[in-house]
Amino acid sequence: xxxxxxxxxxxxxxxxxxxxxxxxxxxxxxxxxxxxxxxxxxxxxxxxxxxxxxxxxxxxxxxxxxxxxxxxxxxxxxxxxxxxxxxxxxxxxxxxxxxxxxxxxxxxxxxxxxxxxxxxxxxxxxxxxxxxxxxxxxxxxxxxxxxxxxxxxxxxxxxxxxxxxxxxxxxxxxxxxxxxxxxxxxxxxxxxxxxxxxxxxxxxxxxxxxxxxxxxxxxxxxxxxxxxxxxxxxxxxxxxxxxxxxxxxxxxxxxxxxxxxxxxxxxxxxxxxxxxxxxxxxxxxxxxxxxxxxxxxxxxxxxxxxxxxxxxxxxxxxxxxxxxxxxxxx
Amino acid sequence: xxxxxxxxxxxxxxxxxxxxxxxxxxxxxxxxxxxxxxxxxxxxxxxxxxxxxxxxxxxxxxxxxxxxxxxxxxxxxxxxxxxxxxxxxxxxxxxxxxxxxxxxxxxxxxxxxxxxxxxxxxxxxxxxxxxxxxxxxxxxxxxxxxxxxxxxxxxxxxxxxxxxxxxxxxxxxxxxxxxxxxxxxxxxxxxxxxxxxxxxxxxxxxxxxxxxxxxxxxxxxxxxxxxxxxxxxxxxxxxxxxxxxxxxxxxxxxxxxxxxxxxxxxxxxxxxxxxxxxxxxxxxxxxxxxxxxxxxxxxxxxxxxxxxxxxxxxxxxxxxxxxxxxxxxx
Numbered sequence: 001x002x003x004x005x006x007x008x009x010x011x012x013x014x015x016x017x018x019x020x021x022x023x024x025x026x027x028x029x030x031x032x033x034x035x036x037x038x039x040x041x042x043x044x045x046x047x048x049x050x051x052x053x054x055x056x057x058x059x060x061x062x063x064x065x066x067x068x069x070x071x072x073x074x075x076x077x078x079x080x081x082x083x084x085x086x087x088x089x090x091x092x093x094x095x096x097x098x099x100x101x102x103x104x105x106x107x108x109x110x111x112x113x114x115x116x117x118x119x120x121x122x123x124x125x126x127x128x129x130x131x132x133x134x135x136x137x138x139x140x141x142x143x144x145x146x147x148x149x150x151x152x153x154x155x156x157x158x159x160x161x162x163x164x165x166x167x168x169x170x171x172x173x174x175x176x177x178x179x180x181x182x183x184x185x186x187x188x189x190x191x192x193x194x195x196x197x198x199x200x201x202x203x204x205x206x207x208x209x210x211x212x213x214x215x216x217x218x219x220x221x222x223x224x225x226x227x228x229x230x231x232x233x234x235x236x237x238x239x240x241x242x243x244x245x246x247x248x249x250x251x252x253x254x255x256x257x258x259x260x261x262x263x264x265x266x267x268x269x270x271x272x273x274x275x276x277x278x279x280x281x282x283x284x285x286x287x288x289x290x291x292x293x294x295x296x297x298x299x300x301x302x303x304x305x306x307x308x309x310x311x312x313x314x315x316x317x318x319x320x321x322x323x324x325x326x327x328x329x330x
Numbered sequence: 331x332x333x334x335x336x337x338x339x340x341x342x343x344x345x346x347x348x349x350x351x352x353x354x355x356x357x358x359x360x361x362x363x364x365x366x367x368x369x370x371x372x373x374x375x376x377x378x379x380x381x382x383x384x385x386x387x388x389x390x391x392x393x394x395x396x397x398x399x400x401x402x403x404x405x406x407x408x409x410x411x412x413x414x415x416x417x418x419x420x421x422x423x424x425x426x427x428x429x430x431x432x433x434x435x436x437x438x439x440x441x442x443x444x445x446x447x448x449x450x451x452x453x454x455x456x457x458x459x460x461x462x463x464x465x466x467x468x469x470x471x472x473x474x475x476x477x478x479x480x481x482x483x484x485x486x487x488x489x490x491x492x493x494x495x496x497x498x499x500x501x502x503x504x505x506x507x508x509x510x511x512x513x514x515x516x517x518x519x520x521x522x523x524x525x526x527x528x529x530x531x532x533x534x535x536x537x538x539x540x541x542x543x544x545x546x547x548x549x550x551x552x553x554x555x556x557x558x559x560x561x562x563x564x565x566x567x568x569x570x571x572x573x574x575x576x577x578x579x580x581x582x583x584x585x586x587x588x589x590x591x592x593x594x595x596x597x598x599x600x601x602x603x604x605x606x607x608x609x610x611x612x613x614x615x616x617x618x619x620x621x622x623x624x625x626x627x628x629x630x631x632x633x634x635x636x637x638x639x640x641x642x643x644x645x646x647x648x649x650x651x652x653x654x655x656x657x658x659x660x
Contacts, residue, residue: 001430012425012457019438023418023451035454037418039472045375047470050456051422057458088353088367092381092422092466095342100331104342108349120354124365127342128387131462136422138468140377142369280603304658 033078046084046141050075052132061176065110067173071135072114077199077271083149083208086120086291087141094130147208149216151233154276160300163200164272166194166264167249189218202274202292210288212281222268225323227308237307240300362407362481376414376471380405384463391506395440396525401465402444407529407601409546412474412537413479416450416473424460477538479546481563484606488632493530494602496594497579498523516578530603540609540618552598553651557638567637570630598650
């Protein structure tokens with residue numbers, strides 16, 4: 001009998017999906033970042049649930065306030081990637097018995113802050129005793145069926161783009177978990193990227209309205225992992241010309257003699273959007289994101305062959321399916 | 331600094347609520363069994379989240395299949411109590427690393443069974459590693475705003491009623507947790523009430539349509555606790571004339587020299603509905619529930635004074651606020 005540490009998170013999800021009856025006319029397949037129900041009139045009810053677990057999702061140095069806020073942000077990020085405005089959030093808590101009253105207040109404030117930053121509210125929840133901290137949020141919202149940005153839909157020739165620079169969280173985690181040193185002028189930015197992540201909600205909503213996007217995912221499991229997921233859902237490949245790396249990550253990598261591209265591809269806990277764009281509407285998409293104060297960065301192209309490649313000078317190397325996988329990763 | 335084991339679950343919820351900004355025009359207050367958002371046209375989007383935790387919610391003798399099914403049923407029961415049809419369910423899982431592939435299949439089957447029994451589907455979820463088994467389900471659905479059965483709304487003179495007999499789960503838990511003996515002709519029914527609980531969904535939907543109900547709650551934390559919650563939300567009291575006890579519970583109580591009324595009032599993990607009914611529409615409510623094959627049982631009356639009393643012959647005794655409270659109970 002195999003343990004789940006052998007089959008990994010993907011194996012676990014596959015086993016569970018094999019047990020589930022499929023809702024007829026499910027508008028969004030399993031494996032996408034959020035689920036939906038068609039309720040007529042061309043509208044979808046969208047719902048997403050994502051659980052934060054103390055042991056794996058709360059690095060040392062993260063306060064309970066930050067953990068609770070992050071539990072909300074990671075759910076909002078999935079809504080952002082689908083282009084759906086979060087309408088309300090419920091939070092189910094598992095709390096160790098030895099927490100103090102002040103700890104609970106910090107959790108309450110973090111939940112509220114996460115919700116209010118994205119214009120939504122915590123409207124209910126559930127409280128339980130558990131041996132580890134568990135914060136399981138669920139978000140609900142509506143969107144027009146044809147504006148929901150799925151993981152599937154990328155076509156060869158589409159432009160591959162992201163909403164920001166990569167690598168800061170990898171460096172931040174090395175500072176927090178491994179105690180690596182960082183010069184004071186970059187330390188704050190690197191650590192903050194882990195402790196106070198931000199979801200690209202306004203960018204996602206704008207992109208969904210542009211009509212330019214053919215597929216979308218967030219980069220919460222790392223850029224490489226996201227590309228592999230988009231590839232699987234869209235049945236295409238990617239060639240990445242350029243990985244946009246945050247200057248703080250480049251400086252940190254230089255200092256520790258690390259590869260900044262590695263840090264940027266195989267990170268995680270990063271909430272940029274990774275999208276594919278119809279070439280004819282690239283400028284529309286670019287302008288749309290500029291209008292909300294951000295930048296859409298072209299990083300490559302969709303190809304027919306199901307390979308994920310990084311171009312370096314005149315050759316290419318494969319980008320591996322590597323990132324955090326529950327049960328397998330340690 | 332007080333620990334949450336001192337302030338208890340109610341204290342924890344109060345501390346968190348103090349931190350939350352209130353959504354404007356929230357149609358259902360905090361503390362009710364489900365949350366809702368008004369989305370116009372007299373309709374509510376209803377959402378409920380409830381977490382099952384291995385250590386506290388899965389008694390010895392309960393299989394992973396049964397635990398996963400129960401995680402769905404306890405959410406459906408809250409929808410039943412509000413008179414709302416569950417449209418879809420998402421499940422967030424925390425799984426210990428040493429589970430086997432077969433364990434995961436059992437969880438998948440239990441989730442699916444729980445959903446399909448109530449005409450709904452699991453449409454998505456999230457998988458995580460955790461030190462204890464965690465199954466956090468969230469249910470979504472719609473209802474007409476004026477059909478949502480709140481906890482508030484009971485008026486003095488209303489009839490207090492329930493959808494079934496009490497006491498079996500208390501006995502079942504004594505068998506499973508304390509190893510108490512039960513004669514073979516009742517053992518199965520008592521144990522089954524714990525392992526394979528059923529939500530009163532068709533009864534709740536029928537009652538919501540009847541227009542006869544002024545307040546409603548499920549009895550998942552015990553009948554006594556539910557009465558205290560209804561009392562707090564509706565700002566009324568109750569006088570209970572009669573606690574309807576399952577014959578198997580009476581027999582078990584006799585055998586062990588236990589008080590069957592105690593077993594029935596202060597149990598839990600029982601999913602009957604506890605409702606108050608407009609006296610002029612009592613027969614309508616009764617017939618409505620009969621039509622779906624069940625029975626609405628009158629157990630007392632709503633009184634103005636905020637006391638919860640049990641009538642015994644010519645006197646009354648208080649029904650205590652006692653039941654399972656996380657962090658305080660052991």
